[in-house]
Amino acid sequence: MSSEEIIDPTVQHDASIQRVLLHMVLPFVLIIMTVVAIAWVGISSYRTTSEGVSVLTRELMEATQHYIGQEVGDYIAPSAAGNLIAAGMIEHAPPQVSDKVFYSYGSIMLQKIPQLQSFYLADDQGNFTLITRSPDKDVQDHVRLVTQPGGAKVLHHVLFNTAGQQVRQYDAPAGDYDPRVRPWYKNTAGKDTIQWTQPYLFPTDKQFVMTSSLRFRRDDGHEMVFATNISLNELSAFLDKIKIGKSGSAMIVDGEGRVIAGRNLTQHAEAAGWDPDKMVLDPKIYPVFALGYDHYRVRGFGPKHVEWDSRSYITMASALPRYSQGWILLIAAPENDFGSFAHQSSRQSLQFAGIVTVFSLLLGGLYIRQLRRTEAGNRRLAVQQSQVAQESGALQQVAVAPHLFDPAADALVLTEQLAQVAGARRASLWRFLHDGAAMVCDDTYDRTQNTHSGGFEMGREELGKFFDAIEEGSSFSVSNAATDERTTRFERLVMREVSTRALAVYPVHGPHGTLGMLALEDPVMLPHLLYFVELMASIAGTRFAAQDALEAQQKPATDSKTSAPVAVTGTPLSDNLLMRADEMAEVTGASIYPSVAVLVVSFSDPVVEGNKETTALIALINQLATQVQSVAQEEHLFAVEVAGHRMICMAGCTTEPDPTALVRLANAALKMRETFMGALAAADLEPVFTMGMDFGPAFGGAVGQTPTVFNLWGQTVSLAELMAESAIDPGTIQVTERVYASLRDRYLFRSRGSFFVPHLGLGRAYTLAARR
Amino acid sequence: MDMYASGPLLELNKAIPSFDESGLPPVPFSMKLMPGDCMVVEARDIGHATMFADLCCGLVPLEDGSVRFMGLDWADLGDRELNALRGRIGRVTHRASWPEFVPVHLAIVLQQLHHTTRPIDVLVHDAARLAERFGLPGLPTQNPSFLPEEDLLRASCVRAFLGRPHLLLLEDPLESGPAELSNSFLAAITEARDRGAGVIWLVRNNAVWQEYRQGVTATWRLADDGLVAVRMG
Incomplete structure (x- = not known):
């Protein structure tokens, strides 16, 4: 290709497509495939893990639900079972010792079981006895309803410490208190199973209390009701303490949606004005539980997936065991609490995928770089091969030139081939004269004009530094001859006329030192030249040496001739x-x-x-x-x-x-x-x-x-x-x-x-x- | 431009031009032009001569065969390469080929400006040198319609020889050109051949090229049955 052509038509476009495919598309596709494979593995792993996490979460929730159900059963059991035991003991005890049995039983139970608050015993005659905890620590209050002689009813309180010693006693007016009209008494009418009242606030110590009562008939034919008050505060405290995942919680509601026990029960009660009927599941306070409860009402028991505030929760509704009057246990926990490790795993997978992708990109980049370097190397090799072929061809042209080493004959082929091979604008051969005092141009070939010229002479006085640089014997090249102090005068005298800038100088050596130089102006192919210029310099050296020898032989002959003065021929016969x-x-x-x-x-x-x-x-x-x-x-x-x-x-x-x-x-x-x-x-x-x-x-x-x-x-x-x-x-x-x-x-x-x-x-x- | 020396410069290998597209006879055309050769092709019909030159430039669709220039089959090249390769051809055409909206000096250097990175001042210098050589007082700067026909022919020669083309397809400028153009035209052909260019000189009659008879490598006639070799007696 001519160096001036913009497009080289000999380079096929197909090759460019192939190169683009090989260099860009293939690595890119490989990287994409790698990334897709990593993404596919990651997604599969994520799905598998998510499914496993889901199953595990369900099992964990079910286990938690069983545990809580068991705990709730255990919490309520002393109340319900105690009613049966106490009723059986009192039923068959003589009436005169029934109070003693009641107090003994109640005293022991209050001491041992903290969630129990008090016990009632009433009969169809209006008699009423009560044992409960006193506000004073470790003191029990034995209460009996007594009708005084005047007909006034009082509650006679006798307080005992843990050693069974009476601490004090007093009476408190009972007004018209009649146990037979109390809910816990009335709701047992006609029933022989344990009955529960609605939760209510025990005003003395702000305990939420429920009462379980059992009606039985004593041996003397009177019907009696034994009742046990059990605190729900303790149940709430238990539910508050229990850990479900990292931040999950549980709640017990009844069939009407009223909160029986749960976290922050006291605050909830306070907000509801201490009215149990108003303590329903409020979506504002318990949004996730409310959603879980709604899901339960529509779809029944079991785990459910709900979304709240862009977060996923798992809720589970389940029935509580016996004695629980249709209570429902609601459990709610953020999905992340159980699936966080899956997310962690996914994140790690993503990080690994990112690392692998980066490595893939690096490898792809290295691959492209290596390909380009290989191609550049191939190109250089091709240029070098082309250069070798060109230099060989040029050498052949020089070799067949007649009288190559005859100094009397012009060897124009030297400068022509030098200019062609070096891609130079001009190539010239210069020879030292007069023991190095001057230099004469034997031949200059201008490649663009295809012309030869010569005969110019330069003196050492004008170009001292240039002469010195040549006589050092090493070749040198300058990209801008006008700015290099060695070549600036040569540029002004020789190069400026054709506006060349770069100059390469190769000294021509002979047997007794430097004989001249070979100059290349604007040599485009100089970096690719292998041996040709040195070879041409050697040939020029041989010619110069032969010419010097020839001149040395001719000199005596010339000297012997007397230099006759130019004859003045006088007025010509004619001119032009x-x-x-x-x-x-x-x-x-x-x-x-x-x-x-x-x-x-x-x-x-x-x-x-x-x-x-x-x-x-x-x-x-x-x-x-x-x-x-x-x-x-x-x-x-x-x-x-x-x-x-x-x-x-x-x-x-x-x-x-x-x-x-x-x-x-x-x-x-x-x-x-x-x-x-x-x-x-x-x-x-x-x-x-x-x-x-x-x-x-x-x-x-x-x-x-x-x-x-x-x-x-x-x-x-x-x-x-x-x-x-x-x-x-x-x-x-x-x-x-x-x-x-x-x-x-x-x-x-x-x-x-x-x-x-x-x-x-x-x-x-x-x-x-x-x-x- | 470097000399091409890797086989025939132009080779028509049983190339059958499309009759519909060119009007050339749809018969196989075969010939080879080596670097430095000068081939005279006699064509009575000016239109056929132009189409034959187009065929050599790969501008005529082929029904069969191939036309290869510098070893490259025109049919195998993409548009960019096609255009670049045509940048290595210099042409003188009978067909009007001067755009009226472009001054002649620009039209002369346009091809080189398009295909090469040669500086415009170098191009102008070369073009002016060629213009003087072909008998113009300088590089014509007016639009083509303002120039005499003879000067346009001279400018066509300048354009054809500018940039040292590898192939010259010359539809005889001497026939209708000034007589003094002959010397410079033949000298330019000789110089181009010396540097390795191939020349196809399309003439209408024998008289034109007789002066250059010894320099002609081969003579062909473009007839209805294709290219027919003419024996040079």
Whole structure:
């Protein structure tokens, strides 16, 4: 591929797709597959764990429920079972000792079982006895309803300590108290099983109490009711203490939804105004329990999943065992309490997945990097192979070049191949002269122009540091020769004309030191060069050494010749001026002429095939030349110069502007054209000439020693030549815009268009047709 | 541009052009053009000559066979590569090929600006040098309709030879061009061949290329039965 082409058509697009697939898509797909596999494993693991956690949670809840049911049963059992035992003991005891049996039983039970609050014994005659705890610690209060002689009823209190010693006694008015109208008495009517009252507040010690009562018939035929008060505060305390998961709790409600026992029962009672009937499950206070209770009422017993405040809870409703009057045990616990380890496990799985993903990405990145490096290596290898092939080919070209080591013959192939292989703009060979005092360019090849040049000389005085750097013997390269002190002068003298920047210098070594150097300007391929330049330097070294030897042999011979002075040949018989004005004799040195009119007549190269034709042609040329002389003298031109197949006519070569010069030259041009056309037509020839004119400043003068020759240079001459060379048709006079601007009032012109010329800019070209 | 030396520069291998698309006879076209070769193809019909040049550029669909340029089959390349490869071809066409909305100097360097990274000043310098060589006073800067036909032909030559193309498909500019164009045209062809470019010179009659007879490698005639080799006596 040319280094200047944007797209290399030899690189197939399919290869790019393959590379993209291999480098980007494949690793990406692999990473995605890895991540998907990890995610799938994680989800499966999470599901399995979640299911296990669910089963385990249910089993745990059921176990907790059994435990609480057992505990509640055990809590209530002394009350219910105690009724049966006490009733049996009193039923068969003689009436005179029944009180003693009652107190003995009650005293023992109150001492041993903390949740029991008091015992009642009443009969159908209105007798009533009570044993309960006194507000004083470890003191029991034995109470009996006594009707005083006046008919007033009093409650006779006798207080005993734990040792059974009477502490004190007193009476308290009982008003019209009749045990037979109390709920605990009445609800046993006609029943022989244990009956429970609704919970109620025991006002003395703010205990929530329930009463279980049992009716029985004594041996003397009287019906009696034995009742036991049991505190629910202790049950609530128990439920408060019990741990279900981390933050779960339990509650007992009755069939109507009233709270029997549970956490914060006292506060709940207080909020309900100490009215048990109002102590229902309030969704505001117990939202999760309320949801659980609703689920129970709709779907029955069993574990349920409920959501509250974006959290998942498990609630379980179950029936409590015997004696419990249809009470329901509600358990509620956050799902996280049981499934937290599953979440933990999931989080860990996610972290592991993240780590594996990161590693996968790293591996993918490394894979892509490695692929790219491999490809870059392959590319470098390909470039190197290509370079080897190119260098081998170039070497072959050099090897077959004739007289390669003959210093008398040019070896242009060296610089050509060097420039090609190194991709350099220019390659040049320089040789030391005069024991290193100067360096001469043997050959310079410009790759873009495909031209060779040489013969330039540089002195050590001008480029001392550059010479020193070469004589050190090591090759060096600089990316900007203008800024490196070793090469800055070389850049100014040699490189600036073609605007090159980078320079690589390879000293050329001979048997007795450095013989010269090999310079590469803007060498694009320099980093890839292997051996070629060194080899070329060696060949150049051999040539330089041979040339030095040759010059050494020639020197004595040259010295032996006496340098004869240049003979002045005197005034030439003729020079290249076909016509000269008298003013030319006054021209001695160079001058600048502000308004010179220049006419260039360019003839095509004639084709002649025999002596006869040649003779006729020369006669014709002579005729034309004579006519030109005549016209030039008529129009008072300054000079007419003949150079090969061109004639340069000039007018106005004066230091002061000559306003008539251009008009005279235009007249001359028209006359010459007419004369040429006529002469060529007479000779049966096509018009084989073109003419170009320009008008402007030029500089010129007499140059050389005797004989001096007048010469004219400058842009005006160049443009006139350009106009002549590029005239649209044979026999036409093409002029510049300056000529047109000056003569348009006097002559007729045809426009050819506008054209751009580097270094001259934009301008228009016209064809001079005739006089107006 | 580096010389291509890995086989035929252009190879038509039993390429049967689509008649509907080109109007060329749907018969197999076979030929090889080596680097440095100059092949003259006589075509009486100007339209056929242009279509044959299009066929060589991969612009004509094939019913069978292949056309390979620099070892690459036009049919196997993607659009980017196709366009880039066509950037290596210089053409002079009989068909009007100057966009009216673009000045001629820009139209000349446009192809190189599009396909290469060469600086514009270098391109302009090269183009101006070629313009002078082909007889123009500089690089024409006006729109094509303002230029004389002969100058447009000269500009076509400048455009074709700019950028050192590998292949030159030249629909004879000498036939209708100025006589003095001949020398510079033949010199440019010779120089291009010297650096390894292949030249296909499409002419209408024999007289045009006789001056260059010794430089021509092969002569073909584009007839109704395809490409027919013409013996060079």
